[in-house]
Amino acid sequence: MLRLPAFQLLRPATVAEATHMLAELGPQAAPLAGGTDLLPKMKRRQLQPRYLVSLRGLRELRGWSGSPEQGLVLRAGCTLAEVAAQPAVRSAYRALAEAVAVCSNPILHRMGTLGGNLCLDTRCTYYDQTEHWRQALGWCMKAPGPRTPEEVPCRVAPGGSRCWAVSAGDGAPALIALGAKVRLVGARGERVLPLEDLYRDDGIRYLDKSPDELVVEVLLPPADGLRSTYRKVRRRGSLDFAALGVAAAVRQDPDGTVTSCRLVLGGVASRPLVLEEVASLLVGQRLEQEVLERVSEAVYRAVHPMDNTDFTVLYRRRTAPVHVRRALEALAS
Amino acid sequence: MRVLEERERVFSVVGQRLPRVDGWAKVSGRAQYTDDLTLPGMLFGKLVRSTHAHARLVSVRLERALKVPGVVAAITGRDVPVRYSVFPVGQDETALAVDRVRYVGEPVAALAAVDPYTAEEAARLVEVEYEPLPARMDLEEALRNPEPRIHDSGPFGNVHRLASLEFGDVEAGFAEADHVREDLFFYGGNTHAPLEPHSALAWWDPGARKLTVWTSHQGPHYLHRGLARALGLEEHQVRVVVPAVGGGFGGKLDIFHHEVCAAKLSMLTGRPVKITLTREEVFYAHRGRHPELLRIRTGVKRDGRIVAMHVEAYLDGGAYCSFGPATLLYAGTQQPVTYRIPHYRFQGVRVFTNKPPCGPKRGHGTPQARCALEVHLDKLSEDLGLDPVELRLRNLTGPNELTVNWLEITSNGLRACIEKVVEASGWRQRRGRLPYGRGLGFACSAYLTGAGGSIYYSDMPHSEVHLRVDRSGGVTVYTMATEIGQGSATAVATIVAEVLGLQPQDISLVTSDTDLTPIDLGSYSSRVTLMVGNAAYEAACRARDLLLDAVAERLQVPRSRLVAQSRRIFDRATPEVGASFAQAAQWAEARFGCLATSGSYRPPQKLGTYKGSGVGPSPAYTFSACVAEVQADPETGEVKVERVWVAHDIGRALNPVLVEGQVEGSVHMALGEALMEEQAFRKELHRGPSWLDYKVPTVYEMPEVITFLVETDEPRAPFSAKEVGQGPLLCVVPAILNAIADALKVRVDEVPATPEKVLKALEEQRKGRTGRVGPTKVPPFSFPPPERVPRPQSWEEAAQPA
Amino acid sequence: MxxxxxxxxxxxxxxxxxxxxxxxxxxxxxxxxxxxxxxxxxxxxxxxxxxxxxxxxxxxxxxxxxxxxxxxxxxxxxLATDGQLHPVQRAFVESGALQCGYCTPAMVLVTKALLDRVPEPSGEQVREAVAGVFCRCTGYVKILEAVQAAARRLREARA
Missing domain, CATH: 3.10.20.30 (Beta-grasp domain)
Structure with missing residues (x-):
């Protein structure tokens, strides 16, 4: 049986206490929410925090408030299943409901949290492997084993100086497309930022936050006629991570003319890829075949996946435009 | 009361949809699997595995590991240097690598500690020094680079085994052909992935000087022999016990490192030692499907009759022998079982590579060639403008005939199987009339009901059963039939219950314990129902004879009028005259003494006398036919198998629920092989030894399965019951591939047929090239000239002009 | 600690x-x-x-x-009480929804959880319920049948 390395489990009573613990312990500590990402990684010795700060008992992180009209606040400790079942999410923020419904598998939905999903570690075929496997490989930049990151190349692009691990969460692209913000609370205070600003284009330091900061809330703007959808490409209908996630959200005039559009891809870069230029092609247009063809071509030019997920790079690049087009077609109909 | 008799083909329990005898234990969580067992003072063992695909092992240092408090013993290859293998010609593995490692994951050291945490921690401290050697990761590489040799056991270079046989005169056959077609096909490797990881618990009793090993295994007899050899013990000093097994599929049939190491560590410490593999380690234990390249050339007459066929097979064997010699020959044996092939040549080569050893997986050695053949026949039918079903019908074998390679077909329900699936799927009305993207595909297959030859030569039975009737009326059957989920326990209980007039639940089974149960060779080659079944049938008939004799004497009823049924033995003329089963048992015990009978079974002598003729013969063959319906997406290459019709010639279903379960499970495994599963490597490493990366289909990929059981009379099988565990898998894979071709008008001549490959084939087509992906050449290799084998007389007579 | x-x-x-x-x-x-x-x-x-x-x-x-x-x-x-199998367990045995039995404890539990929430599940809900547990033997066919059989049995028991 694969076992966890030893650690100390801290159980703060409040978010404030949790952030102070995290601040004090620094990189030796990690927050534990649903555990569905962190614990397997610890068993594979990709991560070995000496302290786990459990967020499970924190009532402040549970529940939601607001409405599609005023905007919706989802607290980070909601499980993915709760988010998927939330009536306002189902009616007004479809992309999110669809995204969390296809995260991993139905049992993990009940365990994983929204906050955990947004902070999901980046993934890579050279990183998400057992200790023995990675030792046989000679380690990698993101988890250099007994060596330092400088001594070990990125196995995806050995010539470069960065890590190319992939952002593969389903929640982030959907929420970014929906214009969500997140509230972070740290030992030194709190801040609200657009969700897309939480992510950095770096497989190792993929979150733009300090280790003591916790994602406590997701703030969805008023839905205001926004229509959205999420498509996920994976080999199997359960368990698999996204080799490509497509989140699309549009507002249209009554005649069908697009007034605003957001397109965000998961699974193709170290952060969710916001396709601003591509989306702008749609504004002022109706979702008609000719426009969609132009969008597809633009997607093909914008997407440059690396060879570190399921499916070949060529395949992912060829099919990304198809899936973006189909997402938009779904919204058009 | 209606009186039932065997010859009326009406039975009390045979053919009934009864619950399986191990159902209660399994559904309640009470079934004990090996890792569920603990013994007092038990230690936890751990293997240390190679991080190199090919290297000289310079040193393995245990000092640091042994210093960890709680570590009790540690060993290296020097402690277990004896070479072994299930195959007598193999003998190329050791429990721990001695001077060379040949794949990433090959064990180099083992240790035992008081708890699993300590064992894992200490394993990290074992210091291994390697001197890397070039690794050969596929067929082409291994054949192009004969030096350094991975083993020196084969004839030359990295060739492990060769086969080259010709039945009839293939060139003369081709000369008669109106049309000749040649195709190449590549079947990717895949693995069993049983849900239960392998586990072994070993206990050496120093007082009795006896080793007991509880292990998740499907061939306790071969393991028993192998353990004795590897450990330098007499066979009677070793006892192998198989608890509940969480799936096998051929993956728990070899002698495994962890079994020998647990035993050795127990012998060194005098304490029980358990080693349970992690999921990653199961992928290294492997013994799964050989990656295989096939070239098939067939000559046909204008009307579609086959006149000659030449099959070449290139098998990527991985790093060791395993069951490879049989796998190689199986690639050639089954084609003539489904179709009459007047002149047939088979040439094959198994090559060593630096990957976990390949071996027997469900269908052992036959799915690759079957898939290649059925795809090839589809293309031939296109060439000839014939319906693919029609082409097959014009070449079918029938019952009671000898194939050109000397295999004896008795019952044969293939034609009926084809009719069933063709009719149910609406093949004749729908094929060719479906919209682009939707397709139907067809294929046939055949499989053995038990290998006619044993793995080591002997003239002793392949299956033996003891049966005891006690004075309470209890019946206990002692059998080495190993229940791996396939239902062997229920099959044996059903046969005995039917003969004795009892219910399957009435039969106590003592299974798979080499001290208590007589020999059965193992749960492989779909042999248990027929072979153990016949032995159990014989033992039960002998017990029934004793009971009937005693009752006849007591009640003064002619023995011939007595029947055993409904837990009674009674006069069929006056059913109220009789005795309860328990009463009958007491009268019989009073009359004859202790009531114990035995039965044994040995398969018929093989008819071929050529080298390699030991692989292929079976007492009876099963036949299957399949139509698959797919919806394929031309933009993404995604294929959804929506419906699968399978008809299987079962002889007779002892229990239709269990038989259907085997068909449905076969469809699932075939689906994985056809579309997504692959034991693949990147550079020298397994691509992803995990459930996440190894793509076993989930419930969402499963198609609707429509199963037809075709019944035939099979005199060699108990109650006519033939196999079902493996045969139905074989036709499903090519049926899916043929359906993709029908849907998109392109060919993926390679499994798994992933969306990437489908899309690539479509792109080739769009560029004006042949819409196909698949191999385009064979590796640089020339086969030795074939051994010319005379054909059976029946073929020579058929060849005479009328 | x-x-x-x-x-x-x-x-x-x-x-x-x-x-x-x-x-x-x-x-x-x-x-x-x-x-x-x-x-x-x-x-x-x-x-x-x-x-x-x-x-x-x-x-x-x-x-x-x-x-x-x-x-x-x-x-x-x-699950079993007083030596009697839970209706879900009985349905699994009777439907032939288990072979090697290794996934069975998990399958039985996810089924119970589903039927406690949804007495009359749709085919899609049943598939979703079992999608978190792998089975390598049955191809899921008889598992899906068993879940529906268990649902019927439980509804009848309540009626």
Missing amino acids: ERAVRLKVNGQEHRVLVPPHRTLLEVLREDLGLVGTKHGCELGECGVCTVLVDGEPALSCLVLAHEVEGHEVTTVEG
């Missing part, structure tokens, strides 16, 4: 001395002897270690024993 944890499993209270890194799976199997809960990867992938926590399926390999204090854990051993 190690501390006494109060666990309620199948209605019974246990006090176990557990270090924080021990998972519920390990404690069930190795401390409480409840080996009916199986394991197949310990990474949250195969689902065969599923138990119910407060009636909902959870992968015991990814739950720390310390974190389930105060929650109700149900394992396969807790």
Whole structure:
């Protein structure tokens, strides 16, 4: 049986206490929410925090408030299943409901949290492997084993100086497309930022936050006629991570003319890829075949996946435009 | 009361949809699997595995590991240097690598500690020094680079085994052909992935000087022999016990490192030692499907009759022998079982590579060639403008005939199987009339009901059963039939219950314990129902004879009028005259003494006398036919198998629920092989030894399965019951591939047929090239000239002009 | 570090001395002897270690024993009462929904959780319920049948 390395489990009573613990312990500590990402990684010795700060008992992180009209606040400790079942999410923020419904598998939905999903570690075929496997490989930049990151190349692009691990969460692209913000609370205070600003284009330091900061809330703007959808490409209908996630959200005039559009891809870069230029092609247009063809071509030019997920790079690049087009077609109909 | 008799083909329990005898234990969580067992003072063992695909092992240092408090013993290859293998010609593995490692994951050291945490921690401290050697990761590489040799056991270079046989005169056959077609096909490797990881618990009793090993295994007899050899013990000093097994599929049939190491560590410490593999380690234990390249050339007459066929097979064997010699020959044996092939040549080569050893997986050695053949026949039918079903019908074998390679077909329900699936799927009305993207595909297959030859030569039975009737009326059957989920326990209980007039639940089974149960060779080659079944049938008939004799004497009823049924033995003329089963048992015990009978079974002598003729013969063959319906997406290459019709010639279903379960499970495994599963490597490493990366289909990929059981009379099988565990898998894979071709008008001549490959084939087509992906050449290799084998007389007579 | 944890499993209270890194799976199997809960990867992938926590399926390999204090854990051993199989278990046996039996404890539990919430599930809901547990033997066909058979049986029992 694969076992966890030893650690100390801290159980703060409040978010404030949790952030102070995290601040004090620094990189030796990690927050534990649903555990569905962190614990397997610890068993594979990709991560070995000496302290786990459990967020499970924190009532402040549970529940939601607001409405599609005023905007919706989802607290980070909601499980993915709760988010998927939330009536306002189902009616007004479809992309999110669809995204969390296809995260991993139905049992993990009940365990994983929204906050955990947004902070999901980046993934890579050279990183998400057992200790023995990675030792046989000679380690990698993101988890250099007994060596330092400088001594070990990125196995995806050995010539470069960065890590190319992939952002593969389903929640982030959907929420970014929906214009969500997140509230972070740290030992030194709190801040609200657009969700897309939480992510950095770096497989190792993929979150733009300090280790003591916790994602406590997701703030969805008023839905205001926004229509959205999420498509996920994976080999199997359960368990698999996204080799490509497509989140699309549009507002249209009554005649069908697009007034605003957001397109965000998961699974193709170290952060969710916001396709601003591509989306702008749609504004002022109706979702008609000719426009969609132009969008597809633009997607093909914008997407440059690396060879570190399921499916070949060529395949992912060829099919990304198809899936973006189909997402938009779904919204058009 | 209606009186039932065997010859009326009406039975009390045979053919009934009864619950399986191990159902209660399994559904309640009470079934004990090996890792569920603990013994007092038990230690936890751990293997240390190679991080190199090919290297000289310079040193393995245990000092640091042994210093960890709680570590009790540690060993290296020097402690277990004896070479072994299930195959007598193999003998190329050791429990721990001695001077060379040949794949990433090959064990180099083992240790035992008081708890699993300590064992894992200490394993990290074992210091291994390697001197890397070039690794050969596929067929082409291994054949192009004969030096350094991975083993020196084969004839030359990295060739492990060769086969080259010709039945009839293939060139003369081709000369008669109106049309000749040649195709190449590549079947990717895949693995069993049983849900239960392998586990072994070993206990050496120093007082009795006896080793007991509880292990998740499907061939306790071969393991028993192998353990004795590897450990330098007499066979009677070793006892192998198989608890509940969480799936096998051929993956728990070899002698495994962890079994020998647990035993050795127990012998060194005098304490029980358990080693349970992690999921990653199961992928290294492997013994799964050989990656295989096939070239098939067939000559046909204008009307579609086959006149000659030449099959070449290139098998990527991985790093060791395993069951490879049989796998190689199986690639050639089954084609003539489904179709009459007047002149047939088979040439094959198994090559060593630096990957976990390949071996027997469900269908052992036959799915690759079957898939290649059925795809090839589809293309031939296109060439000839014939319906693919029609082409097959014009070449079918029938019952009671000898194939050109000397295999004896008795019952044969293939034609009926084809009719069933063709009719149910609406093949004749729908094929060719479906919209682009939707397709139907067809294929046939055949499989053995038990290998006619044993793995080591002997003239002793392949299956033996003891049966005891006690004075309470209890019946206990002692059998080495190993229940791996396939239902062997229920099959044996059903046969005995039917003969004795009892219910399957009435039969106590003592299974798979080499001290208590007589020999059965193992749960492989779909042999248990027929072979153990016949032995159990014989033992039960002998017990029934004793009971009937005693009752006849007591009640003064002619023995011939007595029947055993409904837990009674009674006069069929006056059913109220009789005795309860328990009463009958007491009268019989009073009359004859202790009531114990035995039965044994040995398969018929093989008819071929050529080298390699030991692989292929079976007492009876099963036949299957399949139509698959797919919806394929031309933009993404995604294929959804929506419906699968399978008809299987079962002889007779002892229990239709269990038989259907085997068909449905076969469809699932075939689906994985056809579309997504692959034991693949990147550079020298397994691509992803995990459930996440190894793509076993989930419930969402499963198609609707429509199963037809075709019944035939099979005199060699108990109650006519033939196999079902493996045969139905074989036709499903090519049926899916043929359906993709029908849907998109392109060919993926390679499994798994992933969306990437489908899309690539479509792109080739769009560029004006042949819409196909698949191999385009064979590796640089020339086969030795074939051994010319005379054909059976029946073929020579058929060849005479009328 | 190690501390006494109060666990309620199948209605019974246990006090176990557990270090924080021990998972519920390990404690069930190795401390409480409840080996009916199986394991197949310990990474949250195969689902065969599923138990119910407060009636909902959870992968015991990814739950720390310390974190389930105060929650109700149900394992396969807790389903049968007075030697009688739970209707879900009976349906699995009668439908032939198990072969090697290794996924069966988990399958039975996810089925129970589903039918406790949704007495008359659609085919899609049944597929979703079992999608978190791998089966390598049955092709799921008879498992899906068993879930519906169990649903019928439970509805009849209530009616």
